[in-house]
Amino acid sequence: MIDKQGFLDFEKPVRSSKIFSGQSTLHTPTYGESSFRVTSPDSLKGTHDSAIGNFGIPQYGGSMAGTVVYPKDNRKGCKSFDDFGISFKSKPGSLPTFVLVDCGDCFFALKVWNVQNAGASAVLVADNIEEPLITMDTPEEDIKAAKYIQNITIPSALLDKSFGEKLKKVISNGDMVNVNLDWRESVPHPDDRVEYELWTNSNDECGIKCDMLMDFVKDFKGAAQLLERGGYTQFTPHYITWYCPMAFTISKQCKSQCINHGRYCAPDPEQDFSSGYDGKDVVIENLR
Incomplete structure (x- = not known):
């Protein structure tokens, strides 16, 4: 939820997957999906729903395999893992490390930032409430968050509470959990063409997020025109x-x-x- 100051509620994910002029709006929950598939152990094997975080760099059009770990300390990921002497860097020749953290106490983006700094390749956030999956959004007007959000490069995904509990139980029993995050169907692409939309307004006055949006538009303008002319994309702008x-x-x-x-x-x-x-x-x- 978003409180009256425009900050995300620490314990409840924001119910939005669209950004209007840099401000989230409340509507029927929809989310950017990625296919989350457990390949081992057999007790969890199968495909499960997950929701892509609205920050970082998901591997759109591709997939990533990794091994899930659940830290013994700092399980909500709200503090630097350096303070606990924890590193998630993968050993040469091993699968990338996906870190499972619990929802609550701090912004989603901060959890991902702390895990990234500890060397992980992806972050899985286990919801703490039984509810439909929704997009993990960024904090609206937090100056500290603005300094690290743009530097988040690893993907993240939200898992529902019941499946998150199963994952934690299996890991605590000492079983190795191997998973695959698949983004190949997460972006609409009829006729082999990617469709994307931008909700904005030329009177953008919403602070840090609007500044980031305008910078993105300026930087992406040339590439967007080339992709559109080449028939690779279909862009639809929406103005309020x-x-x-x-x-x-x-x-x-x-x-x-x-x-x-x-x-x-x-x-x-x-x-x-x-x-x-x-x-x-x-x-x-x-x-x-």
């Missing part, structure tokens, strides 16, 4: 607008905030109808 009620289309407010006779409107950027840019300027910029 509202319409003016018919009874007020000739009012000063609607004329200054809307275009096309009140059909497409945006809030005044300065919240001042008498000076600066108007909402209609924002709509025109969105169209441009």
Whole structure:
């Protein structure tokens, strides 16, 4: 959940998989899926649902095999594992290490950052509540988090509580748990083409996340155009607008905030109808 300050509730994952102008919105839970398959032991063998974290670098179009470990200390991953003398670096010739941590007490992104710094290749977060899987999001306006989120490079996935408990029990019994994370079906790709969407607004004023979004758009613009022209992708931008009620289309407010006779409107950027840019300027910029 997101509290009134815009921070994620420590104990409950945010129920969102879309970002509007850098701010999460509440809606029916959907999530970016990855196929999580246990290859051993036989007692857990099979495919299970998981939800991709909204940070880090999932191996879209590929897969990753690894061995799951559950740390004896710092099981929520909220502190540096260096403080406990724990390292997850894989030995030469061995499978990558996937670290299982518990939900709660700190941001998901911080858990992943701490595990990454300890040398792991991926993070699995066991939910602490029986609920439908949802996307693990990033903290909205946390300055400390902004410093490390952009440096997270390993993938992460959320597992439901019941399966997480089974994993922990098997590991505690001394069994080796080998798994495979598969992202080959996590992105829609009809006709061998990747489809992706961006929800935004030219009047982005939501702090750190909007700054990151704008930087991403600038950096990715050239590559996006080449991919689109080559027929490899289909990009759909979404801009937030509202319409003016018919009874007020000739009012000063609607004329200054809307275009096309009140059909497409945006809030005044300065919240001042008498000076600066108007909402209609924002709509025109969105169209441009």
